[in-house]
Amino acid sequence: MNEPDIDGSLPGDDEEEGEQPVRRESEPAVRRQGTPPAPRSAPESPSAWGSMSDKASPDAMRERLSLIAGAGFTTLLAYFYFFIYLVEEKILQLALVVTILVAVSLWFYMRGAARMDPVRANFFAGVIGILALIVLWQGWEAAKQHLIVSALLSAFSTVCFLKASELE
Numbered sequence: 001m002n003e004p005d006i007d008g009s010l011p012g013d014d015e016e017e018g019e020q021p022v023r024r025e026s027e028p029a030v031r032r033q034g035t036p037p038a039p040r041s042a043p044e045s046p047s048a049w050g051s052m053s054d055k056a057s058p059d060a061m062r063e064r065l066s067l068i069a070g071a072g073f074t075t076l077l078a079y080f081y082f083f084i085y086l087v088e089e090k091i092l093q094l095a096l097v098v099t100i101l102v103a104v105s106l107w108f109y110m111r112g113a114a115r116m117d118p119v120r121a122n123f124f125a126g127v128i129g130i131l132a133l134i135v136l137w138q139g140w141e142a143a144k145q146h147l148i149v150s151a152l153l154s155a156f157s158t159v160c161f162l163k164a165s166e167l168e
Contacts, residue, residue: 058167065164072157079153084146091143094135098147099154101132106158111165 076099084092105128112121136147 062164062167065160065167069157069161069164072153072160076150076153076157079149083149084143088143088146091139091146094139094143095146095150098132098135098139099150101128101135102151102154103158105129105132106155107162110159110162 080092080095084095105125108121108128109125112118112124115121132151136151139147
């Protein structure tokens with residue numbers, strides 16, 4: 001058997017636009033308009049986690065990359081302190097040099113062309129990158145694991161930070 005609609009009419013009953021359906025006193029009045037209102041999202045909904053919910057916008061991508069870069073640099077600092085300084089204090093200077101050389105080399109490679117001649121920027125990126133490799137090679141026997149982790153965390157965080165700053 002057919003169930004009545006919310007206004008009390010059965011499906012398939014045609015009403016003329018000017019007629020009002022008969023309403024019982026126990027039923028609340030239902031108003032129908034041409035278009036339903038647009039749904040609103042509640043502030044506590046998971047999609048309203050911040051402005052990062054719109055995956056297509058450059059602002060959302062910049063915010064994600066900034067978040068990743070910040071987390072990467074914080075992880076790098078924690079690695080310096082907890083795994084290098086507290087265990088092998090002598091290796092910290094070597095890891096810091098590798099980290100700085102990698103970050104500066106990536107800056108020249110990714111952003112130096114906007115500030116200076118692209119050929120000169122790539123030249124400096126190559127020179128500083130080779131210096132980072134030389135420092136890695138010199139300290140390879142003493143702390144190869146620490147130097148590799150420092151270089152990788154530095155490279156990953158720097159690339160994310162520079163990409164985020166390009167999206168402005």
